[in-house]
Structure formats: C-alpha cells, structure tokens
Amino acid sequence: MSLGRRFIERCGARLAIAAALLAPAAACAQAATGAAGTPAAPPPVAATAPTASGTPAASGTPAAAAAAGAAAEPSVALGRRAYTSYCARCHGLNLVVSSSAFYDLRTFPKHDKERFTRSVLKGARAMPAWEGTIKPEELESIWLFIGSVNGW
Ligand code: HEC
Numbered sequence: 001m002s003l004g005r006r007f008i009e010r011c012g013a014r015l016a017i018a019a020a021l022l023a024p025a026a027a028c029a030q031a032a033t034g035a036a037g038t039p040a041a042p043p044p045v046a047a048t049a050p051t052a053s054g055t056p057a058a059s060g061t062p063a064a065a066a067a068a069g070a071a072a073e074p075s076v077a078l079g080r081r082a083y084t085s086y087c088a089r090c091h092g093l094n095l096v097v098s099s100s101a102f103y104d105l106r107t108f109p110k111h112d113k114e115r116f117t118r119s120v121l122k123g124a125r126a127m128p129a130w131e132g133t134i135k136p137e138e139l140e141s142i143w144l145f146i147g148s149v150n151g152w
Pocket of ligand 1: 083086087088089090091101102103108115116119120124125126127128130134142
C-alpha cells in the first residue's frame with residue numbers, strides 16, 4: 001500500500017500547516033483521499049497571498065505619499081529639522097530657551113499665527129528677519145512643530 005503510506009506522509013506534513021491554520025485534520029484526509037491533495041493546500045496559500053500582497057500594497061501607498069509629501073508639504077518633522085537648523089541656536093533645542101534674552105517660544109500665543117509669521121519673516125527687534133532664508137513650507141512647518149511641542 002505505497003499509496004496509503006504516501007498519503008500518510010503527505011498528510012502528516014500538511015497536518016502541521018493545517019494545525020497552524022486551525023483547519024480540521026479531516027479536511028486533509030478528505031482532500032487527500034479524493035486525490036485532491038493539492039486543493040487542500042491552495043486555500044491556506046490563497047488566504048495568505050492576497051493578505052500578504054494586499055497589505056504591503058495598501059500600506060505602501062500612504063507611506064510613499066507621506067515620503068513624497070514630506071519634501072513639499074508642511075509637517076512637524078520638517079518643522080523640527082528647519083527649527084533645529086535655523087532657530088535652535090537662539091531659541092533652544094525643543095524650545096527650551098537658555099537665556100531670557102531670547103523669546104521663550106513655549107509662551108507664544110497659539111492664536112497669533114499672524115504675529116508669528118510677521119515676526120519671523122520681517123524680524124522682531126533683536127531677532128533677524130528670515131524672509132528669503134526659510135521657505136514658506138518651512139515657516140509653516142516650524143509653526144506646526146512649535147504647536148506640537150506646546151501641545152496645541
Ligand atoms: C540670532 C538669534 C535668533 C535666531 C537664530 C532666531 N531668533 Fe527668534 N528671536 C530672537 C530674539 C532675540 C527674540 C526677541 C526679540 C525681542 O522681543 O526683542 C526673538 C523673538 C522671536 C519670536 C517672538 C516675536 C514676537 O512677535 O514677539 C518668534 C516667534 C521667533 N523669535 C521665532 C523664531 C524662529 C521661528 C526662528 C527660526 C526661523 C528664530 N526665531 C530664530 C533671536 C533669534
């Protein structure tokens with residue numbers, strides 16, 4: 001009965017997979033008996049494949065969009081980078097200012113974005129003007145970053 005032994009071997013191997021997939025062992029026996037050992041395998045594969053290939057495709061799109069958008073769209077991440085390179089030397093890392101000579105951005109009024117934009121672009125007393133140095137999306141991003149640090 002070599003056919004039977006082969007069935008047991010194949011089925012035994014498949015049992016591990018079937019058990020993992022919580023498929024009843026009977027399904028394997030049934031499928032194998034009907035010389036349909038192959039159909040028994042596809043369901044797990046078919047069930048896994050669309051999920052596996054579907055998930056990266058689905059998550060890949062927003063990720064790609066986010067990556068592409070990060071270059072041009074204002075974001076907290078871009079703001080953090082721009083703030084760190086342009087503003088942190090005076091206003092402190094993460095807005096933690098080291099001297100009262102510099103404005104403490106943690107106290108900046110949340111609702112006065114206009115003043116923020118004007119002061120940063122045109123300068124405010126001891127602060128230099130940033131117009132022409134920082135890009136509009138960087139200014140917007142720095143505002144977002146300040147908001148994220150201040151918990152707005
Ligand atoms: C060379 C040091 C220096 C740098 C760099 C600097 N600032 Fe300032 N900033 C100041 C000082 C000094 C003040 C306080 C001005 C005053 O009130 O006399 C100030 C004030 C401010 C104010 C408050 C202005 C107001 O309306 O009262 C904002 C907002 C501000 N800075 C944002 C920024 C941003 C954003 C950057 C980076 C793009 C930046 N600063 C870079 C020195 C600096």
